[in-house]
Amino acid sequence: SYELTQPLSVSVALGQTARITCGRNNIGSKSVHWYQQKPGQAPVLVIYRDSNRPSGIPERFSGSNSGNTATLTISRAQAGDEADYCCQVWDSSTAAVFGGGTKLTVL
């Protein structure tokens, strides 16, 4: 299976920069998408196609993808950014694949 590896948790101080990784061999050859999910809510797309932000998503959210790691970066972290974040790719053989999710804590 095409598994995506994420850290279980990431902590960041208020106002600092958080980086959440999504790893897999040669993930740089895929388009990676990121979702934010708050408790009791459906996920929300925050980054698509590696580094693109949907309308309404703050510029503080950015993404990159190269080699074996894709990264979601949240600058100037706010309390409202505290959530689970999950990466996703689409593979022609396995269709949609999700990472295991990362819980972001803003201290």
Place this chain on the structure above:
Amino acid sequence: QVTLKESGPVLVKPTETLTLTCTVSGFSLSNPRMGVSWIRQPPGKALEWLAHIFSNDEKSYSTSLRSRLTISKDTSKSQVVLTMTNMDPVDTATYYCARIPGGDFFIDYWGQGTLVTVSS
């Protein structure tokens, strides 16, 4: 305005078949760029993709659950239906339907989700 809404039973018994319906609005299931997936999330756990149906009616299934899943659509009713056979308590989860435009295949719209509990 694009919306997706899941409907179905909140409680099923072990060995029963689950049938969930996703009713969409704001786009057509016949739009050649649009597909719909079903995704689930057990309590406190990660998202798991289950099945996808493309606009041309081509279907794709999770390898591990393929034998238990069937996805179909009724374009005239704007509905996508998922059936899962032989339900087990480990299938207890929130089930989401989601729209996936073709091309890069990211989810741009999610339903609110429906919690299905499997228990006798």
